[in-house]
Amino acid sequence: MADSSAPTRVMMAVNESSLRGYPHPSISCRAAFDWMLAKLVRSNADGFHLLFLHVQVPDEDGFDDVDSIYASPTDFQSMKQRDKIRGIHLLEYFVNQCHQLGIKCEAWTKQGDPKEVICHEVKRVQPDLLVVGSRGLGPFQRVFVGTVSEFCVKHAECPVITIKRKANEAPRDPIDD
Amino acid sequence: MADSSAPTRVMMAVNESSLRGYPHPSISCRAAFDWMLAKLVRSNADGFHLLFLHVQVPDEDGFDDVDSIYASPTDFQSMKQRDKIRGIHLLEYFVNQCHQLGIKCEAWTKQGDPKEVICHEVKRVQPDLLVVGSRGLGPFQRVFVGTVSEFCVKHAECPVITIKRKANEAPRDPIDD
Numbered sequence: 001m002a003d004s005s006a007p008t009r010v011m012m013a014v015n016e017s018s019l020r021g022y023p024h025p026s027i028s029c030r031a032a033f034d035w036m037l038a039k040l041v042r043s044n045a046d047g048f049h050l051l052f053l054h055v056q057v058p059d060e061d062g063f064d065d066v067d068s069i070y071a072s073p074t075d076f077q078s079m080k081q082r083d084k085i086r087g088i089h090l091l092e093y094f095v096n097q098c099h100q101l102g103i104k105c106e107a108w109t110k111q112g113d114p115k116e117v118i119c120h121e122v123k124r125v126q127p128d129l130l131v132v133g134s135r136g137l138g139p140f141q142r143v144f145v146g147t148v149s150e151f152c153v154k155h156a157e158c159p160v161i162t163i164k165r166k167a168n169e170a171p172r173d174p175i176d177d
Numbered sequence: 178m179a180d181s182s183a184p185t186r187v188m189m190a191v192n193e194s195s196l197r198g199y200p201h202p203s204i205s206c207r208a209a210f211d212w213m214l215a216k217l218v219r220s221n222a223d224g225f226h227l228l229f230l231h232v233q234v235p236d237e238d239g240f241d242d243v244d245s246i247y248a249s250p251t252d253f254q255s256m257k258q259r260d261k262i263r264g265i266h267l268l269e270y271f272v273n274q275c276h277q278l279g280i281k282c283e284a285w286t287k288q289g290d291p292k293e294v295i296c297h298e299v300k301r302v303q304p305d306l307l308v309v310g311s312r313g314l315g316p317f318q319r320v321f322v323g324t325v326s327e328f329c330v331k332h333a334e335c336p337v338i339t340i341k342r343k344a345n346e347a348p349r350d351p352i353d354d
Binding site: 005008035038039040042043044047128129153159160161162163164 | 182185212215216217219220221224305306330336337338339340341
């Protein structure tokens with residue numbers, strides 16, 4: 001069984017921590033990344049090609065970060081630019097680890113509704129596998145939060161694996177990440 | 178990144194073909210097996226340990242295989258024995274391929290409701306990953322058939338990956354397998 005075939009292309013959707021903010025990755029996407037390295041890639045760095053996607057939700061009103069009274073068009077412009085840079089810093093966390101381990105990777109950001117953008121990018125990039133982290137919410141919490149992972153399992157056009165964060169890593173409020 | 182850690186234990190639920198019967202595996206579990214070898218195990222045979230589970234649904238009345246007028250208790254006994262042997266022949270398909278590829282594996286049969294037995298066995302055996310094949314039915318077909326894979330994604334206590342059979346391998350009636 002020679003590994004002459006093309007590497008397995010694994011796409012991974014990553015997001016920022018809701019507790020610590022940019023550039024820190026969420027607990028569940030870190031758990032998914034660590035699991036994938038330990039259990040799938042293992043020592044076979046050449047056999048895998050990782051594709052990291054970070055979807056940024058556009059800030060509808062944009063007033064969180066800007067003084068709403070004195071904001072000028074330039075302020076909004078520079079805010080957008082800053083968001084993009086934050087997204088790239090988040091991706092750095094994963095890209096740096098891959099470089100250290102000798103695993104080839106690519107990383108990019110997109111804007112939009114995460115679940116829809118992820119499925120759209122799967123269609124475009126055609127990975128062999130999509131890995132998504134999950135907070136492992138119960139049915140009651142899911143109703144109000146919605147879960148990206150469930151949507152992807154149903155709609156992404158490739159096999160999907162959902163990795164829950166470990167119980168001892170869950171914050172006090174399970175909706176945090 | 179040395180592979181000194183214990184091998185990744187992948188559990189795989191396999192079933193017989195609804196079209197060809199025992200000992201032939203279903204189209205979707207063959208697709209899942211081939212995908213796993215090509216995309217996850219690759220050349221790293223030592224890094225994986227495969228666990229094959231075949232769940233047999235008990236035949237409630239048992240009259241399919243037995244002449245209902247002349248059946249004796251011994252007939253039923255030998256029928257049960259034959260079912261067990263059929264299950265083992267199904268598992269042989271996977272075990273033989275693993276042996277040829279030098280991948281360590283185990284295989285066993287259980288009786289009961291497949292989705293519940295699979296989740297129970299995950300709890301007992303604690304694999305790193307559960308792989309299940311799926312017919313990829315639409316929502317309308319799913320209502321009447323129910324899908325083992327959806328139940329496992331929700332309830333199995335380990336990461337689960339669902340592999341759909343290829344479109345060109347689907348039989349005329351998608352419920353067949």
